[in-house]
Amino acid sequence: MRDFYGVTLDTPLMLGTAQYPSPAIMAAAFRASGASVATVSLRREGGQGQAFGALIRDLGVRILPNTAGCYSAREAITTAHMARELFGTNWIKLEVIGHADTLQPDPFGLLDAATVLIAEGFEVFPYTTEDQVLAQRLLEAGCRVLMPWGAPIGSGLGLNNRYGLKTLRAAFPDVPMVVDAGLGMPSHAAEAMEMGFDAVLLNTAVAQAGDPVAMARGFALAAQAGALAHAADPMAPRDMAAPSTPVIGKAWL
Numbered sequence: 273m274r275d276f277y278g279v280t281l282d283t284p285l286m287l288g289t290a291q292y293p294s295p296a297i298m299a300a301a302f303r304a305s306g307a308s309v310a311t312v313s314l315r316r317e318g319g320q321g322q323a324f325g326a327l328i329r330d331l332g333v334r335i336l337p338n339t340a341g342c343y344s345a346r347e348a349i350t351t352a353h354m355a356r357e358l359f360g361t362n363w364i365k366l367e368v369i370g371h372a373d374t375l376q377p378d379p380f381g382l383l384d385a386a387t388v389l390i391a392e393g394f395e396v397f398p399y400t401t402e403d404q405v406l407a408q409r410l411l412e413a414g415c416r417v418l419m420p421w422g423a424p425i426g427s428g429l430g431l432n433n434r435y436g437l438k439t440l441r442a443a444f445p446d447v448p449m450v451v452d453a454g455l456g457m458p459s460h461a462a463e464a465m466e467m468g469f470d471a472v473l474l475n476t477a478v479a480q481a482g483d484p485v486a487m488a489r490g491f492a493l494a495a496q497a498g499a500l501a502h503a504a505d506p507m508a509p510r511d512m513a514a515p516s517t518p519v520i521g522k523a524w525l
């Protein structure tokens with residue numbers, strides 16, 4: 273498993289903390305998922321007070337505060353400052369949203385905010401697209417992790433641009449990468465891990481499932497299966513059939 277700013281995670285699953293039917297169900301979903309990281313939105317959940325903060329801390333997982341809902345570099349930077357103070361971590365999942373309908377990242381605001389935050393000692397996890405040039409710029413700015421989107425946040429569409437994700441993975445083989453957002457089913461997580469990504473981050477698919485706890489477990493198993501398959505050096509697909517049972521001679525009839 274990859275190193276995320278010097279931290280090796282036990283499992284390849286990062287889970288969001290929003291939209292669960294109740295705090296108790298959220299905690300149970302975390303336990304079922306074995307997630308290593310909980311991402312927390314300061315702007316959405318910061319107002320829920322100390323009880324929520326205590327609940328998150330009780331999950332016993334690493335906290336990755338995020339800047340969800342920020343539409344400018346300035347807003348994201350201010351939110352990151354508050355998050356560092358509140359959670360006592362330099363980790364920040366940096367979201368600078370560029371478009372209200374797709375919630376896609378604003379590449380320019382993202383790079384500006386990442387540059388400032390890295391200079392201030394933050395360890396930035398940028399929510400980005402699969403664009404290789406932007407990835408290169410983020411790495412040059414000092415990001416040591418990339419979080420390309422699977423699909424628009426909350427859409428559950430899975431991996432929208434497989435070609436883009438595969439080429440991004442291949443272009444920067446040594447950079448830890450997490451597919452973040454848009455996953456709807458465990459098979460999407462398995463596919464991302466099979467492609468060689470190091471972890472997946474999701475929220476809506478678990479929180480909004482009829483049974484969040486069962487879905488959390490499903491994602492955990494799928495991410496683990498995908499990681500195992502990637503490490504097992506999968507066979508290359510081929511166009512023509514090839515008998516899987518070798519035939520030695522012919523049966524005598």
Ligand SMILES: CC(=O)[C@@H](O)[C@H](O)COP(=O)(O)O
Pocket residue numbers: 288289290311338340365367424425426427428452453454455473474475476477
């Ligand atoms: C919780 C969080 O950080 C989201 O912004 C994240 O990107 C998850 O997206 P989904 O809800 O689509 O899984």
